[in-house]
Amino acid sequence: MARKSFGQHFLLDLNITRKIARLADLRPGDAVIEVGPGPGGLTRALVETGARVIAVEKDQRFRPLLEELAAASAGALTLVIGDALKVDEAALAGGPAHVVSNLPYNVGTPLLIKWLTGPWTPRSLTLMFQKEVAARIAAQPGAEAYGRLAVIAQATSEARVVMDVPARAFTPPPKVESAVVRLTPRADRPSAQRLDALQTVTAAAFGQRRKMLRASLKTLAHEGGGGEALALAAGLDPQARAETVDVAGFLRLADAWLRTRDA
The missing domain is CATH 1.10.8.100 (rRNA adenine dimethylase, C-terminal domain)
Structure with a gap:
């Protein structure tokens, strides 16, 4: 069962999870960090790409299921039980890595700011947000949604909304629509x-x-x-x-x- 305090809404639709994995443009052997895998819907799609997946989950209730997935993955999936706001991504991945996640709603923006401005720079970010947050990330000057998040995201990355996801695709369905944002670090990223x-x-x-x-x-x-x-x-x-x-x-x-x- 999803916990409201964790902002959990699980994505189990195979067509959607596989499409997100394709949008992430992963190659076999790529390292990819997933935050908040929950019951592992997106995790399975990421493993199918041949990538090396590191799943960071805070909710202990999913540990047995995710450990079972890891055991069946032939080494492709590593489970880390912990708080994604506190983990050292460079140490987890052992080098460059992508981030692909259906982010828990209550920590999505803080995590994005961490990845955009912190010492570790992902190779790419393919992230699910509430549609309103996705609009704020990709907004242009003059738009109502344009603000601090857009400036920081676009100063550090090429940012675009690549997919809309209806509420009915989630369990339980949230009260808002969602969208996937793709961010690729800019070559001229500020110091x-x-x-x-x-x-x-x-x-x-x-x-x-x-x-x-x-x-x-x-x-x-x-x-x-x-x-x-x-x-x-x-x-x-x-x-x-x-x-x-x-x-x-x-x-x-x-x-x-x-x-x-x-x-």
């Missing part, structure tokens, strides 16, 4: 310092969405002129609002903030 700065400036800018940049960035200003000077240093209109600024603009803003901070 760790620049990424930290991007997180800081987007938190300030989107923390007060209705305000102009000159007001929302005021708390970040380290010299005369306040938020207006910081926006101008990034080549941005101080009267613009955060939801109209593209990813490149936010990266320039991060650079400008680093210059003023370190001056």
Whole structure:
């Protein structure tokens, strides 16, 4: 039985799980991490690809079933009982790896931020989210869903929604629709310092969405002129609002903030 506290909704439809595995574009021998396998619906489809699957499950109730799957997989499946927010993916995979998961709803966004901004960079991410969250990841400037998550996701990855999944495909059916997002790391992924700065400036800018940049960035200003000077240093209109600024603009803003901070 699914636990509401864990945000569990299990995907058991073989047609859908196999399609997700195909969208992940896995090759035999590839390492792939799956978070929240539950009863193993998607896990089976991943093993079928010939990939080496590391399944991270927090709910002990699924341990016997997943251990049975692992025993029958001829070494293709490794089970890790633990909290995905705390595991060391590099150590688990022993090198580069893909991530493919029907993520538990209550930890989907924190896990994505961990994988996008942390020290370990996945080869690719093929992830199921609530449709609303998927829209926020892929949103473009000016869209209602465009915000901090879109900027961070798109600064670090090529992000696109590749599949919609109806609620009836899950057990139990959630109250919302879902979607699969495919993210591939960008070759020009920002450095760790620049990424930290991007997180800081987007938190300030989107923390007060209705305000102009000159007001929302005021708390970040380290010299005369306040938020207006910081926006101008990034080549941005101080009267613009955060939801109209593209990813490149936010990266320039991060650079400008680093210059003023370190001056």
